[in-house]
Each structure stands twice: as structure tokens, then as C-alpha cells.
Amino acid sequence: MSRYQQPLEEGLSLCVYNGEDLIFTHQGHWLHPLFALEEFLQTYEGPKDLLSVHDSAAGKAAAVLQRRFGVRRAHIDLVSEPAVEYYQAKGIEISWEKKIERLACQTENLLKEIDDEDEIYRILKRRAKLVQGVSVEVTGLSFAYPNSEPLFENLHFSLPEGGRLIIQGDNGMGKTTLINLLLGRLIPASGTIRIDDREPNDLPPRTIGYIKQQQTQEQFPVSAHEVVAMAVDPNLPRERQAWEIDTALRRTASAHLSSRNFFSLSGGERQRVSLARTLCQKARLLLLDEPTSFLDAKSRTTLVGLLHSLTLAEMPTIIVVTHDKELEEELGWQILRLGDDHE
Amino acid sequence: MNDFLFALTLAPVARGLLAMAIAGLAFPATGVMVLRLNLIPMRYMLMHGVILAGAISLALNVNTLAISVVLNLILVLLMLKLTKDTRFGFGLSSATAMVFTMAAASLVMHIWDVPAKDTLQLLWGSPFALAWTDIAALVALAIVIVLYIFMSFRTISAIFFDQEIASSLGMRVRFHHTFMVTLIALVIALAMKLLGALLIDALLILPVLVASKRSESLKQLMVSACIIGLFVSTFGYLLAIYTDMPPSGTIALLSAVIYPIPTFKKRR
Known part of the structure; x- marks a missing residue:
């Protein structure tokens, strides 16, 4: 024996x-x-x-x-x-x-x-409650810009802690507007948004990690390290902060990019550094706006792999907003199509 | 050479050198703020604000620097209010304030019979005309700039990177924006006395543009811009003394000459 x-x-x-x-x-x-x-x-x-x-x-x-x-x-x-x-x-x-x-x-x-x-x-x-993510509950959400037709009416969806969702819609369907509502930057005409059972504006700072659609025309010296470092918890001891930054960069295979100007990186490299930023932030809800814009095939594969590994490790709640139909197939997550009947 | 060394022993010249060194070392850091926050129109407006301040100080026979500082702060607050409460962008608010300040300056000059020539002296500035109180104000402002950047570097870099992302990280974007704009207003009020309205960019903007050609990070940009600013302001000032030329013009010319010098970036 x-x-x-x-x-x-x-x-x-x-x-x-x-x-x-x-x-x-x-x-x-x-x-x-x-x-x-x-x-x-x-x-x-x-x-x-x-x-x-x-x-x-x-x-x-x-x-x-x-x-x-x-x-x-x-x-x-x-x-x-x-x-x-x-x-x-x-x-x-x-x-x-x-x-x-x-x-x-x-x-x-x-x-x-x-x-x-x-x-x-x-x-x-x-x-086991070992999930970093927060629950998201959207109920009867409607929104219209002044003097415009409603972008969406009576929108419903909910995600558990660590849930994953792709919001799909063509240009002008209100995908980015929905992100701004989730970020608390816009006020809904009607309906409610509850994140971790609170209003978006009542959430503790750093709860939401936001990765914007890539901008190509920016030219300004800010290193990848500085981009990740801006998200680290300032209350941590200095050595711990350095460890968090380093770990986040290594997790996204971007440690070698650390000293390079963020805006001189390729689209795929910028997405990796941006993901490192949200990892360093320990974001509990990740919002990605058109993450595959300007990405080549190899960078897409890397991004999908990284998102997949996040859903198994830290498990933040992730919402991806995209019009990229291939990404839906690659991720295989629950899909919400803007413009459909959401009752 | 002896004349040059003798000139440096004169109190106004020595004070000027000290002032140029402090300003050269600290002010380019606010030039980074001007460029990254897209505040070029506001900078023009503040320069016009100093001309109004000059007209008022000559009319009332009071300290120009104090009036410039107060007036620039009022203008900045007014502009922030205009931008917040109306659909005016920062650029349009700056243009409105710029027209207002020049109109007000011309009225002040007319009503109090202030000679336009004296007011327009402000366009050129003079580091020789500084009092110890001006130097003290300069030192205090330089310390505030350095401390602010040192203590809030993470927030500043996030705001420069993307204000929406900075906001999603829970940073007080509006507070820091207002603070940076206020710093710029104070820097312009002081820099006007050193270099004058027309050549202020030699100290604020050109060192940043030169530094940005090689910098890969914000930290590098800030440090390089300040070192270049220190070199341009002190070397330019000494050159002006040596050649008996006006310091503001010599410093501005030196900055402009440095800018096109090619730099070599590592190929990746």
C-alpha cells in the first residue's frame, strides 16, 4: 500500500x-x-x-x-x-x-x-465564490439621444458573477451607448442597470475595466508600463505594486513591450497591454468595445486565447461589444443582438 | 570676455540667470500639459490676459505680476465655467475670452490714457527686470509643479492617456484638469515677465516638441523636456549676455534651431 x-x-x-x-x-x-x-x-x-x-x-x-x-x-x-x-x-x-x-x-x-x-x-x-466578477442586471432599459429615435427600448439581460456576454449589433445600433450606460456616463430614459446590486455610479472605483475601441491616430509618448501602472491599486505597498504590474504584463505576454510607446505598438500588442491594464486593475466587470478592430489573424487568435484564459482564472464578468460575427463563433459565448426583441 | 564675466556679477543679470534656470527646468513640464490637454488656444487667451493685466497695472500703478496672476486665474475659472455650462468647447471659450481680454485692454488703455507702447513691452519681457519677489514666486511655483507631478504622476499619465479610462479608474479627472489648467495660468503669468508674450513657447512648448521626438514614455518626455528647457534657457541667456542680444529672442532662436536637429531612434 x-x-x-x-x-x-x-x-x-x-x-x-x-x-x-x-x-x-x-x-x-x-x-x-x-x-x-x-x-x-x-x-x-x-x-x-x-x-x-x-x-x-x-x-x-x-x-x-x-x-x-x-x-x-x-x-x-x-x-x-x-x-x-x-x-x-x-x-x-x-x-x-x-x-x-x-x-x-x-x-x-x-x-x-x-x-x-x-x-x-x-x-x-x-x-465556491472564487469568482472575481460581479453580477449585471439590466431591466427594461431604454435610451434615446435628444431629438432622435430610441436606440433601444425595453432591453433586458442578466449575467451572473463571472458571466460572459457578446453584444452584437451593426453600426449605429447603440453598442457604444450601451457601454456608456453601463459605465454610468449616460442616464437611461427608463429601466435600471444594477451591477453587483448597485447603480453604476455607486460602484467602488476600479470595479469596471474598460477597453476602448483602438484609436490609430494618437501620437504621444506613454509607455506600455505606464499604461498598466496607471491601473494598479495605489494603496498597495510599492513592491507589491511593481509585482502586480510585472505579473499583469507577463500574463498577457507583453513584458517585452513594457518600455515601448503604447501608441507605436500594433493593434494586437495594444490590446494585450490594455488587457494587462485591466488585470492590474483587478477589474470585476470587463467592457471591451470592438476589441478586434485593426487586428490581424494572429493577434485575433492571441486575444481570443487571452479572453478564454481570463474566463478560467480570474473570471471577471466580461461583456464584449462587437459587430464582428467571426468573434462570436470564436468565443462561443451567450449573444445579445441589439435590434432584436428582448422581451 | 571680461565684460561678460563682469555682467554676470551684476545683481539684475544674476537674478535673471537664476530665474531662467528655474523656469527652464520646471516650465516645460507644464508645456507637456498644454500639448496633451490640447490647451494651445487657452494659452493664447492667457497671453492676452497678461496684456490686459499690464494695462490695468499701468493704469492703477500696481504690481503687474500680482494682477497677471489674479486675472489669469479669473479667466481660467471663467473659461472652465463657460465650457461646462454652455455647448462651447474649450477652444471656442478660449477665443471668446481672448476677444474679451483684448477689447478690455484697449478700453483700459483708452480710459486711463495708458501708453500702448508701455503695455506692449509685455510682449517682449525682460529677465533683467525681475525683483526678488518675482524670484520667490518662481521658486514657489516650480516647487508646486514638481511636487504635483511627483505625487500625482499615475493620475496625470492616465488623464493624458485617456480621460474616459482615467475616469473609469475612479480618478478625479475634473479636479486634476482644473488644477493643471490653473498651474498653466500661473506659469504663463510668470513666463510673460521672463520672455514676453510672443516668445513664451520657447520655454513652454519647444522643449517638449524636441523631447517628444525621442521619448517612449511620459516620464522620459517630462525629464528630457525639462533638461532641454534648462539647457535652452541658461545657455540662451548666457549667449544673449555674451553677444549683447535680447535674451528672449536669443532663447527662442536657440529653441527653434534645436528643434529640426535630427534624432536617431532605435529601429525595431
């Missing part, structure tokens, strides 16, 4: 080994020990080539998370059949003390019909 299969010590609910070396323990309940393991592994610098877990209980949710974190062997005290099927299908060495048909918990039922592992991960993070 390997060390990871030996009985859990009193009070512990999760023990993690690399080979025979114990590297992590946790006493929590539900999936919290596994999310704590994820955080631990992000900074753990020792070997993790043969991760083995001993968990007190595991359903499909735990199995998905363990595989995501690189677990190769699992010993579970109380395991469900869907979990065993999943472990075996993914080639994870599995053993258990007791197997039951299903765990008697809501999470197990919720995941019954879902196979997309990224989607499962997002659901679990949302249920």
Missing part, C-alpha cells in the same frame, strides 16, 4: 503527496480543500510530477478538479460512480474505501449532464 492510500489523519479531509512525499494537507469541507490545493500548486516550486491525493469524499466535481490540477493517483474514502467513471476514462489510477451510486449533494446533480470540463470548472468556482 502506497503512502497516499493510508488512512487520513484525524481531522484532515485531504492529503496530497508527490510520490511518497506529503506536500499538502487540508481540513476543509466540500471542494474548498481542492481550490486551496490549486492556489498552493501555483506557488509550489518542488516536484509535482506524480501528484497523488487521498480525499475523504469525491464526486464528479472533485474528480474533474483533481485531473485539472495534475493528479495522477487518487485514493478516495467515499467515491461516487460518476467520479470513478471519470477517473478511469481519464487514465487516473483510482482506489477507494466505499463506492456509492451518487453523492447526496447538489453539485453532483448539477454536473450530471455537463461534459465540458471548462464549463464544469467555471460552475464550481462560481459555487
Whole structure:
């Protein structure tokens, strides 16, 4: 019997080994020990080539998370059949003390019909309240500029924390106006906008990260580093601020652009730096206005990849406003078409 | 050469050199604000404001600098109010205020019988005519500029980058905009006395334009513009003393000569 299969010590609910070396323990309940393991592994610098877990209980949710974190062997005290099927299908060495048909918990039922592992991960993070995003609730929204026809009437949509939405519409349909309403810069004619259950103008500063449509004609010396640095929390200690800026630039593969003038960068590079700015800001709602304008195919792919990784890591709520139909297919998110009946 | 060295020992010349060094080092930083906030029309308006101040000070026989400072501040506040409460943009508000100040200056000159020639002396300025109170005001303003930029660099860079984004970051854009416009008003009131209305750009704008040819960041731009400003103002001033030419014209000419010198940017 390997060390990871030996009985859990009193009070512990999760023990993690690399080979025979114990590297992590946790006493929590539900999936919290596994999310704590994820955080631990992000900074753990020792070997993790043969991760083995001993968990007190595991359903499909735990199995998905363990595989995501690189677990190769699992010993579970109380395991469900869907979990065993999943472990075996993914080639994870599995053993258990007791197997039951299903765990008697809501999470197990919720995941019954879902196979997309990224989607499962997002659901679990949302249920664990580990999502950076805020909820957005738009109800009966109408807006018209003076002496003009209404741009939209009785618009409804809602997004949960960490939700993703593409607002699609041709030019002149009010996409940018809707962004300005969400930013609190315009007042609706009727209806309400609630972000994290507050009016947009009542939100704490830095809640909304806004990436504008790229401007091409600007010429002014401001470095990529300065653009990212302007978003960092000024209350953090100086070393922490530097770390946040550096991390944000590295996350978006733009550290090498740091000393270059933002306005001399290509469209794709500017989008990466802008995303780094919102990461540094720790924006909880990300608004992107026509993010693919002026982007070549390679930059588009990079942008889509970055947005995808954001939806799995920090999970801010993201609203993309675009008339680019290809982007809809590439992202595969929920779509709201301006001009349709939104009742 | 001996005459040149002797001239430097004279109190008005030495005061002038000190003033040019301080102004050259600090004022280009506000030139960055003028260019980035698109305040060129406002700068013209403030220059006209100083001419009105000159007319008033000659008519009432009071200190020109004090009247210029007060009048420029009033004009800036008036313009901000006009821009906020009407559909006038900043440019149109500046043009309105510019016409108003020149009209008012001509009326003051007519009513109080102020010689136009004396008022228009302000167009040329003279660093030799500075009193110690002027130097003290210059030092105080330079300290305020440096401290403000040092303490609010993040906010300033965000406002220069994009005011909407600065606002979404929770920054007090309107407050900082007003503060920067006020600084510019004070700088112009003081710079008028040094270089005069016509050549003020030599100290405010040209160093920034020269620096912007090579700068990749706002920090680099600010530092380079101030170093170039310091060089142009002190070297130009010394050159003027050496050649017995007017300082304002020599400094402006030096700035204009430096601007077209080609710079070499790294190819990427």
C-alpha cells in the first residue's frame, strides 16, 4: 500500500503527496480543500510530477478538479460512480474505501449532464465564490439621444458573477451607448442597470475595466508600463505594486513591450497591454468595445486565447461589444443582438 | 570676455540667470500639459490676459505680476465655467475670452490714457527686470509643479492617456484638469515677465516638441523636456549676455534651431 492510500489523519479531509512525499494537507469541507490545493500548486516550486491525493469524499466535481490540477493517483474514502467513471476514462489510477451510486449533494446533480470540463470548472468556482466578477442586471432599459429615435427600448439581460456576454449589433445600433450606460456616463430614459446590486455610479472605483475601441491616430509618448501602472491599486505597498504590474504584463505576454510607446505598438500588442491594464486593475466587470478592430489573424487568435484564459482564472464578468460575427463563433459565448426583441 | 564675466556679477543679470534656470527646468513640464490637454488656444487667451493685466497695472500703478496672476486665474475659472455650462468647447471659450481680454485692454488703455507702447513691452519681457519677489514666486511655483507631478504622476499619465479610462479608474479627472489648467495660468503669468508674450513657447512648448521626438514614455518626455528647457534657457541667456542680444529672442532662436536637429531612434 502506497503512502497516499493510508488512512487520513484525524481531522484532515485531504492529503496530497508527490510520490511518497506529503506536500499538502487540508481540513476543509466540500471542494474548498481542492481550490486551496490549486492556489498552493501555483506557488509550489518542488516536484509535482506524480501528484497523488487521498480525499475523504469525491464526486464528479472533485474528480474533474483533481485531473485539472495534475493528479495522477487518487485514493478516495467515499467515491461516487460518476467520479470513478471519470477517473478511469481519464487514465487516473483510482482506489477507494466505499463506492456509492451518487453523492447526496447538489453539485453532483448539477454536473450530471455537463461534459465540458471548462464549463464544469467555471460552475464550481462560481459555487465556491472564487469568482472575481460581479453580477449585471439590466431591466427594461431604454435610451434615446435628444431629438432622435430610441436606440433601444425595453432591453433586458442578466449575467451572473463571472458571466460572459457578446453584444452584437451593426453600426449605429447603440453598442457604444450601451457601454456608456453601463459605465454610468449616460442616464437611461427608463429601466435600471444594477451591477453587483448597485447603480453604476455607486460602484467602488476600479470595479469596471474598460477597453476602448483602438484609436490609430494618437501620437504621444506613454509607455506600455505606464499604461498598466496607471491601473494598479495605489494603496498597495510599492513592491507589491511593481509585482502586480510585472505579473499583469507577463500574463498577457507583453513584458517585452513594457518600455515601448503604447501608441507605436500594433493593434494586437495594444490590446494585450490594455488587457494587462485591466488585470492590474483587478477589474470585476470587463467592457471591451470592438476589441478586434485593426487586428490581424494572429493577434485575433492571441486575444481570443487571452479572453478564454481570463474566463478560467480570474473570471471577471466580461461583456464584449462587437459587430464582428467571426468573434462570436470564436468565443462561443451567450449573444445579445441589439435590434432584436428582448422581451 | 571680461565684460561678460563682469555682467554676470551684476545683481539684475544674476537674478535673471537664476530665474531662467528655474523656469527652464520646471516650465516645460507644464508645456507637456498644454500639448496633451490640447490647451494651445487657452494659452493664447492667457497671453492676452497678461496684456490686459499690464494695462490695468499701468493704469492703477500696481504690481503687474500680482494682477497677471489674479486675472489669469479669473479667466481660467471663467473659461472652465463657460465650457461646462454652455455647448462651447474649450477652444471656442478660449477665443471668446481672448476677444474679451483684448477689447478690455484697449478700453483700459483708452480710459486711463495708458501708453500702448508701455503695455506692449509685455510682449517682449525682460529677465533683467525681475525683483526678488518675482524670484520667490518662481521658486514657489516650480516647487508646486514638481511636487504635483511627483505625487500625482499615475493620475496625470492616465488623464493624458485617456480621460474616459482615467475616469473609469475612479480618478478625479475634473479636479486634476482644473488644477493643471490653473498651474498653466500661473506659469504663463510668470513666463510673460521672463520672455514676453510672443516668445513664451520657447520655454513652454519647444522643449517638449524636441523631447517628444525621442521619448517612449511620459516620464522620459517630462525629464528630457525639462533638461532641454534648462539647457535652452541658461545657455540662451548666457549667449544673449555674451553677444549683447535680447535674451528672449536669443532663447527662442536657440529653441527653434534645436528643434529640426535630427534624432536617431532605435529601429525595431
